[in-house]
Amino acid sequence: AASPVTITVTGGAGQIGYQLLFRIAAGDMLGAEQPVRLRILEVQQALPALEGVVMELHDAAFPLLASVDTTADAAVAFEGADHALLVGARPRGKGMERGDLLAANGAIFAAQGRAIQERASERIRITVTGNPANTNALIAAAAAPDVPRERFSALTRLDHNRALAQLAARTGTPVGDIRRMIVWGNHSATQVPDVTHALVGGEPAIDLVDREWVKGEFVPTVANRGAAIIEARGASSAASAASATVDHVRSWVQGTPADDWTSMSVVSRGEYGVPEGLVSSFPVTCSDGRWSIVDGLAVDADVRAQLDASVAELAAERDAVRELGYL
Numbered sequence: 077a078a079s080p081v082t083i084t085v086t087g088g089a090g091q092i093g094y095q096l097l098f099r100i101a102a103g104d105m106l107g108a109e110q111p112v113r114l115r116i117l118e119v120q121q122a123l124p125a126l127e128g129v130v131m132e133l134h135d136a137a138f139p140l141l142a143s144v145d146t147t148a149d150a151a152v153a154f155e156g157a158d159h160a161l162l163v164g165a166r167p168r169g170k171g172m173e174r175g176d177l178l179a180a181n182g183a184i185f186a187a188q189g190r191a192i193q194e195r196a197s198e199r200i201r202i203t204v205t206g207n208p209a210n211t212n213a214l215i216a217a218a219a220a221p222d223v224p225r226e227r228f229s230a231l232t233r234l235d236h237n238r239a240l241a242q243l244a245a246r247t248g249t250p251v252g253d254i255r256r257m258i259v260w261g262n263h264s265a266t267q268v269p270d271v272t273h274a275l276v277g278g279e280p281a282i283d284l285v286d287r288e289w290v291k292g293e294f295v296p297t298v299a300n301r302g303a304a305i306i307e308a309r310g311a312s313s314a315a316s317a318a319s320a321t322v323d324h325v326r327s328w329v330q331g332t333p334a335d336d337w338t339s340m341s342v343v344s345r346g347e348y349g350v351p352e353g354l355v356s357s358f359p360v361t362c363s364d365g366r367w368s369i370v371d372g373l374a375v376d377a378d379v380r381a382q383l384d385a386s387v388a389e390l391a392a393e394r395d396a397v398r399e400l401g402y403l
């Protein structure tokens with residue numbers, strides 16, 4: 077049998093963690109043949125609650141689960157990590173300014189970036205789910221200069237999946253028949269879901285839906301879906317966020333289908349006019365454990381304008397954390 081892969085998950089006592097850990101242990105992320113070692117990082121005060129989650133992980137008797145360790149020490153958590161799933165983050169508290177939020181998360185992600193550089197395996201791949209995900213990934217990458225830039229990513233797969241679901245519902249097509257969806261930019265309300273290259277059952281999506289719907293309904297529904305879930309559920313999306321995190325890593329490691337791509341936030345090298353160094357969402361294909369940005373796509377004028385606004389927001393976040401001394 078294959079030797080276990082070490083997966084470090086932060087924020088394991090949280091609501092996404094409660095879904096994510098079980099999906100990983102079941103083999104949904106790395107496959108039904110791949111044993112996994114879980115290392116879970118939490119803040120000290122959440123360790124007792126995390127023990128309950130660990131009891132449940134044991135009680136699920138997953139054949140692929142080789143071991144589970146918990147700690148409040150990042151240096152211990154990232155020891156030998158092949159994958160780092162950075163889910164835990166500081167939520168925006170009442171009366172908290174955006175700057176306070178960036179500062180609180182800057183401290184967390186800089187410390188974790190350093191621990192990753194010092195402790196993780198050579199194969200380390202980092203996926204940031206905790207918000208503000210793109211900028212947190214930027215901070216972690218800056219704190220780990222010896223780790224190759226292409227190993228850092230942030231989650232926009234949930235937005236991508238939400239976009240697939242909306243287009244599927246509109247066209248009465250199973251999600252599995254839709255290809256080449258794109259989400260560009262920041263994982264925030266400025267994100268840019270883009271159907272202009274999408275194929276529905278092999279036909280261009282833009283022949284099946286009208287521009288009014290795309291602009292007036294599709295884009296805002298996808299971009300504001302997080303808020304709609306909070307409104308309905310009284311809590312933010314967790315199962316779908318965990319599922320998207322599993323999808324993100326699975327695509328990265330196992331590859332994307334030959335005639336399709338996915339959306340990932342990765343460090344820009346200037347592609348599509350996104351300034352070098354920003355962590356922005358792009359259409360990517362993956363094979364052999366590497367992603368590459370799909371190049372040469374024509375960018376629709378509406379998409380271009382929205383992407384410029386989203387990139388301006390990413391640049392403003394970068395400037396704010398630079399001012400705080402994290403870059």
Ligand code: NAX
Nearest residue numbers: 087089090091092117118119164165205206207231234317
């Ligand atoms: P919860 O508040 O339920 O859980 C977060 C957990 O992280 C808590 O148990 C907390 O103790 C832990 N934590 C905080 N600081 C930590 C640190 N320094 N080290 C280790 N653990 C730490 O939040 P949950 O609903 O699970 O969401 C987690 C994060 O995902 C949030 O930042 C949230 O905004 C973000 N999301 C990102 C999404 C995406 O698509 N990128 C979508 C879903 C979600 O909103």
